[in-house]
Amino acid sequence: MDEDAARKLEALRRRIEAARKAQKPKPPVRRRGFQGAELAWRMIIDLASGIGLGFGMGYGLDSLIGTLPVFTILLTLLGFAAGLRVMKRSADEYQHRQAGESPAEDEADGPSGRDGG
Template identity: 50%
Template structure:
């Protein structure tokens, strides 16, 4: 059995531990979506090139199928370029929103 003095000492110790835990801020969780600048640049380049290549493939396929001059090829390459640029802009906005959220979170601490 415990004597009352030891119970009181343990209760004070528990109170101090709770106070220390409340004062201690947990570390920020590691985000898997944290990208370096180089990987973001490569992502954007790949998105642009993919849009152009897909447009080229569709345009070339239509030209071969219909036996036309490279009319569809030029048209779909331009559409692929526009789609690639649009995707790049959307990615840049996502990154900018993430960085502004991180900045706002950092200022709130």
């Protein structure tokens, strides 16, 4: 009797497991193409805003001190470098995500995994 009950329980457990598996929501389908476009768009804005900020700060500084081309050129270049840095970060994040696909990982700085509906 006891053994019978145990067997029944085991069967029930299996059935519940199977039912759960069937009910489990599938991971969301990702729109690869659009996500790529979004990333590219993000990088372009990052780069452009870096250069823009550099140019603006350089030009402002120059017109304050009166050394017109010097800081404009220097800070625009710095802004370009900063923009590249941000771009590289985004690319690293993306690569990380493609390679690992482990969203809970604490090291992974950046938008991991999910791309919502």
